[in-house]
Amino acid sequence: MTGPRTLATAGRVLRQLSHDHRSVALMLVAPSLLMGLFAWLYSGQPGVFDLLGGAILVLFPFIVMFLVTSIATLRERRSGTLERLMTTPLGKADFILGYALAFGLMAVVEAVITVTFAVVVCGLDVAGSLWQMMLVAVAAAVLGTALGLLASAFARTEFQAVQFMPVLVFPQVLLGGLFMPRDLMPDALRVVSDWLPLSYAIDAVTAVRAGEGGWELWRPLLVVGAFGVVCLALASLTLRRRTP
Numbered sequence: 001m002t003g004p005r006t007l008a009t010a011g012r013v014l015r016q017l018s019h020d021h022r023s024v025a026l027m028l029v030a031p032s033l034l035m036g037l038f039a040w041l042y043s044g045q046p047g048v049f050d051l052l053g054g055a056i057l058v059l060f061p062f063i064v065m066f067l068v069t070s071i072a073t074l075r076e077r078r079s080g081t082l083e084r085l086m087t088t089p090l091g092k093a094d095f096i097l098g099y100a101l102a103f104g105l106m107a108v109v110e111a112v113i114t115v116t117f118a119v120v121v122c123g124l125d126v127a128g129s130l131w132q133m134m135l136v137a138v139a140a141a142v143l144g145t146a147l148g149l150l151a152s153a154f155a156r157t158e159f160q161a162v163q164f165m166p167v168l169v170f171p172q173v174l175l176g177g178l179f180m181p182r183d184l185m186p187d188a189l190r191v192v193s194d195w196l197p198l199s200y201a202i203d204a205v206t207a208v209r210a211g212e213g214g215w216e217l218w219r220p221l222l223v224v225g226a227f228g229v230v231c232l233a234l235a236s237l238t239l240r241r242r243t244p
Helices: 003-019 021-028 030-041 048-078 081-085 092-121 130-152 158-163 170-175 187-194 197-209 215-238
Strands: none
Touching (some): 021 092, 030 048, 030 092, 048 130, 048 158, 092 130, 092 215, 130 158, 170 187, 170 197, 197 215
């Protein structure tokens, strides 16, 4: 693994994305539109959007980045592009990290747009700093990217990549603390929740919304980051050159 090869891969991915307007729109616009729809849905119930909006703010970028990354990476393998790249000195780690860097940059832009839209347009009340909320949204989006890269290593078609959502995404949505506080869950489900990275992203955004800082914020962010690193490592180890 070398820095120049990783950067070259990231640059190639960004150039491809610049010509794929639908994917760019999905990443940058869709989360804000969904956030606006959610705020509109609860516009007649004061306080509900402020209570749930933070968790939704990390949920939408997480799901969108998972979908886009898994499908885009799988397309590289199915088209034979990855196999041709593997005949060069480019390694699997260079490929995975290059993709992670490119989509990570997109995640930063997506998070800035989504958080700004939620706070300025939708009126989300945040007691903490705006940059902290953006940081949590970036962490959630990058986590979705890492999980998408991992899922793409096992899927054979774009449809199979989407099918990983009930396995990797939906349980995290249900058990992450969005629908029920984690400390009120049955013991068995609470244990499962403790091993799901999205739970910690929701914990972090809840801390920001409440104006808490210090360890209450940084501990879950560190856990999310650790999960992301593990997913990227597993993705580089399990990546196949092409799909049979």
